[in-house]
Amino acid sequence: MTTRSSKSKEQFDKAVDFLVEDIAHLTSAEVEVSLQELGIDEDMASSMVKEATESCRRALGAEKLARAKQQLRDSRRGSVTAIDGARAKAVLRDYWQQHPSEVPTTLAARKGAGISDDTALKMYQSLVELGAISPDEGPGDV
Numbered sequence: 001m002t003t004r005s006s007k008s009k010e011q012f013d014k015a016v017d018f019l020v021e022d023i024a025h026l027t028s029a030e031v032e033v034s035l036q037e038l039g040i041d042e043d044m045a046s047s048m049v050k051e052a053t054e055s056c057r058r059a060l061g062a063e064k065l066a067r068a069k070q071q072l073r074d075s076r077r078g079s080v081t082a083i084d085g086a087r088a089k090a091v092l093r094d095y096w097q098q099h100p101s102e103v104p105t106t107l108a109a110r111k112g113a114g115i116s117d118d119t120a121l122k123m124y125q126s127l128v129e130l131g132a133i134s135p136d137e138g139p140g141d142v
Contacts, residue, residue, distance in 0.1 A: 011038065011039060012048075015038060018035070028053065031045075031049050083124060084117070085116070085117020085118065085121055088123070088124035089115060089117070089120040091124060092120055092127075099132075
């Protein structure tokens with residue numbers, strides 16, 4: 001490690017310590033001035049603030065995306081587990097009686113016979129997600 005890179009790392013570590021403690025209370029301009037007071041040149045201070053800001057935005061965006069995905073998984077899980085295969089089949093039969101054009105071709109040929117509970121639950125979930133049926137509907141409510 002050269003003296004220059006050692007000094008840069010030392011400056012960076014000081015800057016990070018400062019940023020962690022005080023960045024929430026200062027404007028970007030104030031942060032830049034404070035970094036310059038630590039001995040970091042103006043261009044480097046500006047660059048550090050810009051990088052820190054962009055990094056925070058990405059981290060916040062990733063956190064929001066993760067929360068949204070988890071909420072979606074939770075909502076899907078809740079609506080599927082609230083119904084069993086037999087009930088899903090009954091709801092699907094009622095729905096298809098009212099909407100015969102939406103019966104999948106292979107099921108129409110078999111007249112709905114042989115549909116598994118798992119398949120019925122997946123089809124039920126798809127109709128719920130599409131808004132075609134309500135997750136709390138039972139047979140006869142469709």
